[in-house]
Amino acid sequence: MRRRATISPDTTNRTAAETGLDRARKRLKPPPVPTDDRARSRLVLDTMILHLHPARIPQRTLKWTYTWGLGGLAALLVTMLVTTGVLLLTNYTPTAPDAYLSILALRSNVWFGDLLRNVHHWSANLLIVVAVLHLLRVFFTGAYRPPREVNWIFGIVMLLLILGANFTGYLLPWDQLAFWAITVGTSLISYVPFIGGWLGSLLLGGPEVSGATLLNFYALHISFVPLSLFVLMALHFWRVRKDGGLTLPRAAGEAPVEKPRRVTTIPYLIRRETVWALSWIAIILTFSVFVSAPLEGIADPNLSPNPAKAPWYFMGLQELLLHFHPFVAAIVIPSLALAGIISLPFLDHLTDHEGIWFRSGRGRSLAMLAAGCSLALSSAWIVADDLFLDWAAWLGNWPTIISNGFIPLAIAVMVLALLDLWVDKGLDGTLEERVLFLFTFLAVSLVVLTIVGIFFRGPGMELMWPWSIASGH
Amino acid sequence: MNEQPIDITHSDEPAVDRRSFLKIAGIAVGALTVAELGGIGLAYLHPRTAEGDFGSVITAGAVDDFPPGSVTHVTNGRFYLTRFDDGGFLALHQRCTHLGCTVPWDQATEQFVCPCHNSQFDDAGSVLNPPAPRPLDRFAVTIDAGMVLIDTSSAIARDDFDGSQVVYA
Numbered sequence: 355m356r357r358r359a360t361i362s363p364d365t366t367n368r369t370a371a372e373t374g375l376d377r378a379r380k381r382l383k384p385p386p387v388p389t390d391d392r393a394r395s396r397l398v399l400d401t402m403i404l405h406l407h408p409a410r411i412p413q414r415t416l417k418w419t420y421t422w423g424l425g426g427l428a429a430l431l432v433t434m435l436v437t438t439g440v441l442l443l444t445n446y447t448p449t450a451p452d453a454y455l456s457i458l459a460l461r462s463n464v465w466f467g468d469l470l471r472n473v474h475h476w477s478a479n480l481l482i483v484v485a486v487l488h489l490l491r492v493f494f495t496g497a498y499r500p501p502r503e504v505n506w507i508f509g510i511v512m513l514l515l516i517l518g519a520n521f522t523g524y525l526l527p528w529d530q531l532a533f534w535a536i537t538v539g540t541s542l543i544s545y546v547p548f549i550g551g552w553l554g555s556l557l558l559g560g561p562e563v564s565g566a567t568l569l570n571f572y573a574l575h576i577s578f579v580p581l582s583l584f585v586l587m588a589l590h591f592w593r594v595r596k597d598g599g600l601t602l603p604r605a606a607g608e609a610p611v612e613k614p615r616r617v618t619t620i621p622y623l624i625r626r627e628t629v630w631a632l633s634w635i636a637i638i639l640t641f642s643v644f645v646s647a648p649l650e651g652i653a654d655p656n657l658s659p660n661p662a663k664a665p666w667y668f669m670g671l672q673e674l675l676l677h678f679h680p681f682v683a684a685i686v687i688p689s690l691a692l693a694g695i696i697s698l699p700f701l702d703h704l705t706d707h708e709g710i711w712f713r714s715g716r717g718r719s720l721a722m723l724a725a726g727c728s729l730a731l732s733s734a735w736i737v738a739d740d741l742f743l744d745w746a747a748w749l750g751n752w753p754t755i756i757s758n759g760f761i762p763l764a765i766a767v768m769v770l771a772l773l774d775l776w777v778d779k780g781l782d783g784t785l786e787e788r789v790l791f792l793f794t795f796l797a798v799s800l801v802v803l804t805i806v807g808i809f810f811r812g813p814g815m816e817l818m819w820p821w822s823i824a825s826g827h
Numbered sequence: 828m829n830e831q832p833i834d835i836t837h838s839d840e841p842a843v844d845r846r847s848f849l850k851i852a853g854i855a856v857g858a859l860t861v862a863e864l865g866g867i868g869l870a871y872l873h874p875r876t877a878e879g880d881f882g883s884v885i886t887a888g889a890v891d892d893f894p895p896g897s898v899t900h901v902t903n904g905r906f907y908l909t910r911f912d913d914g915g916f917l918a919l920h921q922r923c924t925h926l927g928c929t930v931p932w933d934q935a936t937e938q939f940v941c942p943c944h945n946s947q948f949d950d951a952g953s954v955l956n957p958p959a960p961r962p963l964d965r966f967a968v969t970i971d972a973g974m975v976l977i978d979t980s981s982a983i984a985r986d987d988f989d990g991s992q993v994v995y996a
Contacts, residue, residue, distance in 0.1 A: 534928065538943060541927035560874045561882070561982065562905070562922065570872075656902045656921070658928040660942030676944060680925065680960065754960060814945045 400620055406591065411623055412602055412614035420495065420603035420709075423630045424488035429587065430631045431481040434638070435519075436580065438474040446526070448572035450565035453528035454652045461649070468646065469639075475647030476638055478520050482667050485513050493698070493793060494721070496708045496786075497601040503699035505593040508586055510696060515583045517667065522575035524665050525568060533653035534662040536571075537563050538672070542684040562655065601709045606718075608710075660813045669807030670800050676815060677739045679759030686763065691796070702789040717790055720783070724791045727773065728798035735766075736806055740817045770795070881905045887918075887975040890996045898932050898950055904979050906966055907932060907939075909950050915993035916975060919952045920964040920982045930963070939963065951988040961986060968994040 388394050415421070445464055447456040460467035489509060492498050498506040525536045540563065543554040559566025594600070602611050650659075664672045674683040712718040739762075749757035770792065777783040777791045812823040843851070885904040893899055893910040900907055900921070909917045919939075921929045928943035938955060939948040947956035952963030964982035968975060973996075985992065 534943075538926045538928065541925075544927075555874050556869070556872055558874070559872075562927075566874065655905070656900070656929055658931075658942045662928050662943040675926070675958070680958070754957060758957070814940075814942065816945075 403620060403624060407619045407623060408595065408599065410616040410618050411599060412611075413617045413622075414602050414604070414611065414614055415600040416617070416622060416626065417603050421600065422487070422491060423626070424484055424491055426627055426630060427634060428481060428484045428488055430634060431477045431484060432583065432587065434477045434635070435474060435481065438470050438477070439576070439580075441470055442474055443576065448526070448569055450528055450568050451652055453526060453568060457527045457529075457649060469642055472642035472645065472647050473638060476642055476645070478523060479666075480638070481516055482520060485516050489513065490797065494712055494790075495601060495603070496705070496710065496713060498699045499703050499705050499708060500699065502593070502597050502601075503703075505590060505597060506699050507696055508590045508593065510692075512583060512586045512590065515579055515586065519575060519579045519583065520667065521665065522571040522579060525563070525571045526575065527649055528568060528653050530650040530653055530657075530659055531648055533563055533655070534658055535664050535668075536567070537658075538662055538664050539668060540567075542671075542675075542680065545680045545684050547681075547685075563653075564655075603711075604709045606710050606713075606715045610708075661811060661815050663807070663811070666804070666808050670804035673736070673803040673807035673811070677736070678762060679755045681755055682759035682763050686759075694796075698789070698793070702786050704786060707786065713786055713790060717787060720777070720781070720787055720791050721794045724794035725798045728795040729802060731769065732799045732802040733806075736802075737817070881979055883980065884976055884978045887977055890970060890973050890975060893975070898934075900932060901977070904966075904977055906977060906979065908968075908975065908977070909952075911950075911993065913995075915995050916968045916970070917951060917993050918966040918968050918977045919948075920966060922964070922982070923959060924961050924963060924984075925959040953988045962988055965992055970994060970996050 388397060442460075445456060445460045445467060447453055457471070460471060462468075492506065492509070521536075521539060525532045540554060540558055543557065544550045546553060555561060557567075557570060558564070559570050602614055604611065663669065671684065671688070674687060677683070678687070707713040707717075710717075712721050743762075745757045745761055749761065773795065774788055774792060777788050781787075783791065806817075809820045809823075810817055812818040881904055885901065887893075887899070887901050887904070887908050893908060893916070895910055895914050896912045898907050898909050904918075905921050907919045907921060909919060911917070923930050923941040923943065923946055925941065925944055925946050928941050930939040930941045930946070930948065932938075933940050937950060939952075941947070941959070944958050945956065946954065946959035948959065948963055949955055952965065954960075954962055962985055964984050966982060967978045969978070970976070
């Protein structure tokens, strides 16, 4: 290697005696340490915070109604889940049927055992809601577009991991609810083409949900899923910094802000984060004191409860299963949805309206219109399919995968295409408005399916009013 | 042409030079390592079978224990043993072919009715009402010295019910 011969201009000012070693030593010297304890502890805390946050942030991004603190809340929930989860490990036996007995003992014999379980359960459920709301916030403010497309994908992978964590955790109490929800949920895997049967028995550790499944799920729940989640969280936070922090909120029609006013992270951001975190800890603790996590009788492989429902976050999927052949409902539609959501930032990549809720005033109206259309059409489809649509009977000669699978799917896709054509030509929509319309339509459809599945399906998965289910008929 | 008599790298023949040989060898060894570790991992995770319970050969009882025209639930074997009016036996996996719920036998209507999505099957496991995509799976039945033995190691999927699936004493 050759020594660099050029001398930069600033070195000429230095005294001749100062060597490179002197300069390095000067740089490594710590800043003056405060003399009193209070200031010293502040310094330590502040430098720790500044590993995660930048020193200064645009004042606009503090706007409450822009982020709703959803990303921070998700991180808080993960922290709470890890803390309560590690504590729960000390009182849990991951074998069948002892797992159920250890939950019973936890509830009755362990100080605050029930409370700890409730906090873990409700935080996990809340995490799904918060993660989905965070995704919606990022979509509706256009914060997933370049340069943030990689972080959008990280976010989606994390959402899948959160669902995985919830699903694997659902089995662990080993009650009837857990057993049958996981039986129904894992049966979907058998519809994966070619490798479905093999994959299913690998995951279950046998032909049906058993003690082997419990151990597999336990291993996934406490090691693989959380570890993957931590790695992705680190990447997610790092990308937020690399992509220049949050998108700047602005009003519809307002020009982009060139040089935003900045404030220091400490105390302006930290104060808000602390208030938000403490409020939610208080809410979750209070809720968990009064509302217990569900626990039914011990798992019985010979007795399916009626109705046997999947966990609530998969009820949209289970509702789809009532209307489509399982291959279409459980494999084709979710794959298409996942592919669509991942490709969003590549399809809709113009950043002109970044930071504006619903892109513009017109966009807001279009989103409302899409939500209304979706509410009407999805509910109508569900009721019609329940009452008189009977593809399998009408097209009796065809295999049900065609008659009750691809044909209704083709009709649904056609309806979407017609709606898109209407927004495109009839309403003279731009590309981003068409994407906004379709995304809102499909998101609201998923909500409708989930709500119908949870509240409007009684014994035998019959469509009925929630109050008739509650009253027993 | 080149004056040097032996010079592999400059010959016209397409020869593998040192650099690309090492690269190819490196990739090959890497692929082998991944394949080996993957194979070991999958073999390790392969379902373990439990002896003596569901998954093994189960003795349901003597032939005469099952009257013709009856359906008996053998819970530790996860199957129903149907004996038809003509005396033939058929063992049906209790697992609904739609999403895996256990289908209870309803003696009044003489049907299996799945509590999960309302699929219905007759006493031969044939689908009376979807969404179940195929009849209930069956297990192989053998009759040995007057005893009915059911091999529950693998559920046999079928598209239709036919007489060859029924076993006679």
